[in-house]
Ligand SMILES: Nc1ncnc2c1ncn2[C@@H]1O[C@H](COP(=O)(O)OP(=O)(O)OP(=O)(O)O)[C@@H](O)[C@H]1O
C-alpha cells in the first residue's frame with residue numbers, strides 16, 4: 001500500500017496526512033508521500049488538482065495566502081516544518097523556488113544573486129563577488145552577463161531572467177529546488193537550457209518540479225507524483241509509473257483521456 | 260465592413276487625441292490668461308521685488324508677496340512633514356500586514372474621508388484645534404496665541420491629505436505582484452525585509468506620485484486654510500505665528516477693493532504663482548524620478 005517503500009533511497013522530504021483548505025475549500029486531501037533525496041521528482045496532474053498548492057506547502061509560502069489552513073506534517077531532515085517552534089525563514093532558505101514566470105527583483109543582476117546572502121548577513125565584498133560568480137556559472141549565465149553585472153536584471157531576456165532567478169535561489173545554498181512550471185513561459189531553447197541545469201543540479205540537490213508537460217516529466221523525472229482533484233492517486237519511480245500505471249485514473253491521464 | 264471599422268477606429272482615435280490635446284491646452288490657456296492679466300503689475304515692478312518684498316500695503320501701491328509665499332511654504336511643508344510618513348506607514352500596513360477584513364473596511368473609509376468637503380475640515384479645525392493651540396499648546400511655550408496659526412493650518416491640511424496619499428499609495432503597493440514577494444520570501448527574507456528591499460523599491464515611482472499629489476493638494480487648498488490660518492499678511496516666524504497662504508489671499512480679496520489700482524492685477528499674479536509652483540513641483544518630481552530610474 002505504501003509504494004514509497006519501493007524506492008531505495010532515503011527520503012529527503014516526508015509528507016504525512018497533509019490537508020490544505022482555502023477558506024473551507026479542501027484543496028489537498030490527506031496526502032502522504034516521500035520525496036527521494038538527490039532526485040528529480042515531478043508532480044503531475046490536471047489543472048487545479050493542487051500541484052502548486054502542494055509545492056507551496058513545502059516552503060510554507062502557503063502561509064502568505066489568507067484564509068488558508070494546513071493540517072498534517074511535512075518533515076525535512078526530521079523536523080516538521082509546521083511545528084510552531086520552527087522559524088519560517090530558516091525553512092525557506094533551505095529551498096530555492098523557481099516560479100512560472102521569471103521574476104527578477106527590481107535591482108541589478110549582481111544584487112539579485114547577492115540578495116539572499118545579504119539577507120542572511122553576508123557583507124564581505126569579495127565573498128559576495130565569489131558567490132555571485134560561482135552561482136551565475138552554475139546556471140550557465142556568467143559568460144553572458146559578466147560585463148553587465150550592475151545593469152538592471154529586467155534588461156535580460158526572459159530565458160536569462162529565469163536562469164538568474166535560479167542562481168538567486170541557489171545562492172543561499174538550499175537543499176531542495178522547487179520549480180512550478182518553471183519553463184512554461186520560456187521559448188524552446190531557453191527551456192532546454194533550464195532543463196539541462198536541472199539534470200546537472202540533481203547531483204547536489206533534491207529537485208521537485210510541477211509540470212503539466214508529460215514529455216518534460218518523462219525527460220527529467222526519476223520519481224513521479226500524480227494528483228487528481230486534491231488527492232494523491234499514485235506515486236512511484238518514473239519508469240515504472242509511466243510504463244505501467246497501477247491506477248486507472250493515472251492511465252487515463254497519461255493517455256490523455258482526462259486532462 | 261472592414262473599411263467602416265477602420266473609419267470608426269480612426270475617428271475614436273483622433274477624438275481621443277483631440278480631447279487630450281484640449282485638456283493640455285486648457286492648462287496652457289489658463290496660465291497664459293493669468294500671466295496676461297498680471298501684466299499690469301509686472302510692468303510696474305520688477306518681478307524679484309514682488310517675490311521678495313515683505314511689505315503688503317495695496318493702498319499705498321506696495322505689493323510684496325513674500326508673506327504669502329512664506330505662509331504657503333510653512334503650512335505646506337508642515338502638513339507634508341506630518342502627513343507623508345504617517346500615510347506611507349499606513350499604506351504599507353494596510354497593503355502588507357493587515358488582514359483582508361481590515362483592508363475591506365479601510366478601503367471604503369478612505370474613499371469617504373478623501374471625499375469630505377474641505378470646509379468640514381475647516382470647521383473641525385476651528386472648533387477643536389484652534390482652542391487646543393490657544394489654550395494648551397501656546398501656553399506650554401509661554402506665549403500667547405490666538406490659536407489661528409501655521410501649526411493649526413498644517414495639522415488640518417495634514418489630516419486632509421492623509422487619506423488621499425494613503426489611498427493612492429495603497430493601490431500602488433497592491434499593484435506590486437505577489438510573485439515578487441514570493442521570490443524574496445523564498446530565499447528566507449522576513450516580511451519586513453521583503454517590504455523594505457523589494458516592494459517599496461518597486462513602488463517608489465508610484466509612491467512619489469502619491470506624495471506629490473498630496474502636497475500639491477495641500478499647497479492649493481483654500482477653504483480649510485482660510486478658516487484656521489489667521490490670515491495676517493506677515494511672513495510667519497514660527498509654528499505659532501499666523502499665516503496667510505496664497506490661495507487664502509486670492510479667495511479673501513478677489514472681487515473686493517477693486518478701486519485700488521493694481522490690486523486686481525496683483526491677485527492674478529498670485530494665482531499665476533500658485534499655478535506655476537504646482538506645475539514646476541510636478542515636473543521636478545518627475546525629473547528626479549527619471550534620474551532615479553536610470554541609476555537603478
Ligand atoms: N488562493 C486561493 N484561494 C482559494 N482557492 C485556491 C487558491 N489557490 C488555489 N485554489 C484552489 O485550490 C485548487 C488547487 O489549486 P492549485 O493552484 O494548487 O492547482 P494546480 O494544480 O497548480 O493548477 P494549475 O495546473 O492550473 O496551476 C484549485 O481548485 C484552486 O481553485
Ligand SMILES: [Mg+2]
Nearest residue numbers: 051052053180
Ligand atoms: Mg499551478
